[in-house]
Amino acid sequence: MTAFLRNTWYAAAWSTDLRESQLIGRTIVDLPILLYRDAAGSARAIGNRCPHRFAPLDRGRLVDGVIECGYHGVRFDRSGTCVLIPGEDGRAATNMRVPAYSVVERDQIVWIWTGEGPADASRIPDVSDRLANPKFAFVTGSTHVKASYELLADNLIDPSHGQFLHGTVLKREGFFEAPHEVRQEGSTISSERVIRDVEAPAAYAPYLSDRNARVDWFTRAQWDPPGIFRLDNGVTPSGKSRDEGIRRSGLHLLTPETATTTHYFYAAVRNYLLDDPKADETSLQWQHTVFEEQDKPMLEAVQSMMGTEDFASLHPVLVAIDQPAMRIRSTMRRLIAEEQRREPTAVT
Amino acid sequence: MTAFLRNTWYAAAWSTDLRESQLIGRTIVDLPILLYRDAAGSARAIGNRCPHRFAPLDRGRLVDGVIECGYHGVRFDRSGTCVLIPGEDGRAATNMRVPAYSVVERDQIVWIWTGEGPADASRIPDVSDRLANPKFAFVTGSTHVKASYELLADNLIDPSHGQFLHGTVLKREGFFEAPHEVRQEGSTISSERVIRDVEAPAAYAPYLSDRNARVDWFTRAQWDPPGIFRLDNGVTPSGKSRDEGIRRSGLHLLTPETATTTHYFYAAVRNYLLDDPKADETSLQWQHTVFEEQDKPMLEAVQSMMGTEDFASLHPVLVAIDQPAMRIRSTMRRLIAEEQRREPTAVT
Amino acid sequence: MTAFLRNTWYAAAWSTDLRESQLIGRTIVDLPILLYRDAAGSARAIGNRCPHRFAPLDRGRLVDGVIECGYHGVRFDRSGTCVLIPGEDGRAATNMRVPAYSVVERDQIVWIWTGEGPADASRIPDVSDRLANPKFAFVTGSTHVKASYELLADNLIDPSHGQFLHGTVLKREGFFEAPHEVRQEGSTISSERVIRDVEAPAAYAPYLSDRNARVDWFTRAQWDPPGIFRLDNGVTPSGKSRDEGIRRSGLHLLTPETATTTHYFYAAVRNYLLDDPKADETSLQWQHTVFEEQDKPMLEAVQSMMGTEDFASLHPVLVAIDQPAMRIRSTMRRLIAEEQRREPTAVT
DSSP, X not given: OOOOOOSSEEEEXXXXXXXXXXXXXXXXXXXXXXXXXXXXXXXEEEXXXXXXXXXXXXXXXXXXXXXXXXXXXXXEOTTSBEEEOTTSTTOOOTTOBOOEEOEEEETTEEEXXXXXXXXXXXXXXXXXXXXXXXXXXXXXXXXXXXXXXXXHHHHHHOGGGGGTTTHHHHOOTTTTTSOOEEEEETTEEEEEEEEEEEEOOTTTGGGSSSTTSEEEEEEEEEEETTTEEEEEEEEEETTSOGGGSEEEOOEEEEEEEETTEEEEEEEEEESSSTTOHHHHHHHHHHHIIIIIIIXXXXXXXXXXXXTTOOTGGGOOOOOGGGHHHHHHHHHHHHHHHHHHHXXXXXXX | OOOOOOSSEEEEEEGGXXXXXXXXXXXXXXXXXXXXXOTTSOEEEEESBOTTTOOBGGGSEEETTEEEOTTTOOEEOTTSBEEEOTTSTTOOOTTOBOOEEOEEEETTEEEEEOOSSOOOGGGSOOOHHHHSOTTOEEEEEEEEESSOHHHHHHHHHOGGGGGTTTHHHHOOTTTTTSOOEEEEETTEEEEEEEEEEEEOOTTTGGXXXXXXXXXXXXXXXXXXXXTEEEEEEEEEETTSOGGGSEEEOOEEEEEEEETTEEEEEEEEEESSSTTOHHHHHHHHHHHIIIIIIIIHHHHHHHHHHHTTOOTGGXXXXXXXXXXXXXXXXXXXXXXXXXXXXXXXXXXX | OXXXXXXXXXXXXXXXXXXXXXXXXXXXXXXXXXXXXXXXXXXXXXXXXXXXXXXXGGGSEEXXXXXXXXXXXXXXXXXXXXXXXXXXXXXXXXXXXXXEEOEEEETTEEEEEOOSSOOOGGGSOOOHHHHSOTTOEEEEEEEEESSOHHHHHHHHTOGGGGGTTTHHHHOOTTTTTSOOEXXXXXXXXXXXXXXXXXXXXXXXXXXXXXXXXXXXXXXXXXXXXXXXXXXXXXXXXXXXXXXXXXXXXXXXXXXXXXXXXEEEEEEEEESSSTTOHHHHHHHHHHHIIIIIIIIHHHHHHHHHHHTTOOTGGGOOOOOGGGHHHHHHHXXXXXXXXXXXXXXXXXXX
């Protein structure tokens, strides 16, 4: 039995991926969920398992904004209430209902509250700094990974593996000599390294006004619960602010599917070539190379090596670079424990 | 541990599918079974696991009407008795034997008795009304479904899902307004609806002598244990008997493979275009469209949603249309319980 | 929990298959193992699971003869000792280590000692009679089988199944009439049959100096623990020694991967057409036909029939031809029990 954080907002989909008339069945923190848009176009989420005969509702259809089960035609509205049972003369059994989940669409993300209690809209992660910011252009995508969200979090908060797993494209002289700054403010954890006063790497130089200028190269990762990552990589003319340089500022969102599988949503954000479709394509290709070809096979191999064993029970030998990842893990353990103390029956 | 009804006759194969010299390994109610024809062409069934070293006998061959294991050449006759052990000078260990199952071939079906005690030939289901009746033509087929026989039975006894799952081809105005007649006589359970005095649907009109005649449209399903279904769909000139109209009268036989998988045998029976090979082809295409493309994906999705959970433990919310299906389930529970009381060790 | 013999040498690879710069991850007796060649070209084996974050080391690379994990760059030498942790200023945690396994390369085989205690080089199987013998030519290969090493051993020690499973190519008149000689000397077990004074079979006749000579046909299998098989098949001019005839003298080595899967290494050895590449090709084709097309599907079907049940618990009905196989099984049981008595915690 895996404990997930439940009283929180997870990214359920990119807004653009949830199209009108489309029913998406998606397991989130082990809950079978149906995502759709109602008659007004608003994103909605209800349980995906019909309580009548357990058909997945995503095999049904939308009729006047309510969900009709594809097997026997039982209909549910956005509150999960049954509004029609064919052959029942308009009656609808009061126990014929599915759970309803609060959904808010913001910054092109469909956020879902998976908790038992009332949703707390004030806690929706604000990612407008990345996704609603005139300084940035971005492209989005998503993928499914056969590894736990914890292994993905370990990966995203740690820029050091770039020197090895992504060595062909990310290796930098002086990386490990640069001070490793790990910070925690409340539940926000960050990890950063800056290599100062070097030649601009070939990957950034073309976008600098003076491609021969000396630069500071930086790599930064920041996490907020339950799985919000802001990655920042780039170069600035030596001593200048980051916005004066070339920034690649990813937003990466992890949503647990099961204990060992994860939905991964990413936005590749940049502060250069803002209206260049070719640059969009390059960003997506880069994400594909780095994640699909390098991170994902490694993460799935690690999960496979671990089997269903608990991380701690395998006695990992931890080192300095693990510090931010361990802070994430301990913060999540604390948040989950707090939640379980408040609602002892809510998490199974 | 799933309890199946064991002291009963199941369809093991269509006669035409069990060809001379062919060895078919097929699991039925969790029993590994070998089907073949002996030297006289009679259908036979013995256990499929060689007791010597557990080779599946279906990888062997027929030698003079007895089965020779393909691994070490041990031979078994139709009673499961070992008749030759190579290298043993003609001796055959008396404990070298496989179970033998009574098999009767009737109405083009190979029926098998899976019980422990002697087979009761008087209980072989009589389906000659469908398969040996000059009023009807038919074509047969079979498929394998990753869903329990109970989910398949729920499906076959319930014409209402046709209005949704098969809506593109079976939707009828007035379906739910027509009285739903559920009958039980002994262990025979039927479900029927008639929509009276309507225009003939396009699917039937061409075969009526007067295609503009008003008709009664009917849909009927009848079940007998353990999984014998007679489906009847068609139209009759208003007020006339069913044989005076156009009937599509399927025979559907369910044979459990395991707790969550089923062998499904079907005959598409009709009372029109009796000698028309094109109509045979149309019947099979219809069965393919309706079952393989619509029912089967839904049933397998439902099984997947249920996992290995018991139906009752998931607390289905039952409604009026479920009545015949629930009668089947309770009848089967009763029959299995009776059998287990008689032979407490027979069912595992 | 399967008990394997652990304090023994297993074949881990053919020398030619472990190429310079290559990292082979291979599970042996349930242990995840990394095989590679160090800077001096010597075969080495260490644990394949990085103790830092459980990445499989075979996804890493060789740097100056030491293994660098492909994820975070932790390095291990051939003793399993960590020699570098990136970002740790040259320090290496003393508990950052993987097991090291003794490896000896001899007769073109990479032998590995999987025991806990010190490796006993004097016990490395000597197979030079087959693989370093000027009388013989040979070709090698390997395959992976989804069946336990015990089922493979049953198969290799028993020539009788050749009369059935390989009947198309190996059937011989008089096979079962020929005396079956089963011998045991210490832990060496052999099984032999000779059919005397017959015409040379077509498969051997072309290689005899007098292809019309009467011959003795023989088939012999010999086992040494834990899974060393010497198979000998051939013909000799009647009454002459085996080296005066045509011999096909396979060496077959079984290495358990898991309880139900096996690495199988084979050498097809012959005493004729010694320098003929065409004969090499014919030998490999023969091995493919007999094993990949006939034995392997049968063995995997038997394993599948047995599931995860223990052989004895299924109550096999044993016969005369099983005698050598049963001696192997009882010898292995005795050796494993002896080992467990000596090191009660070593085998899990």
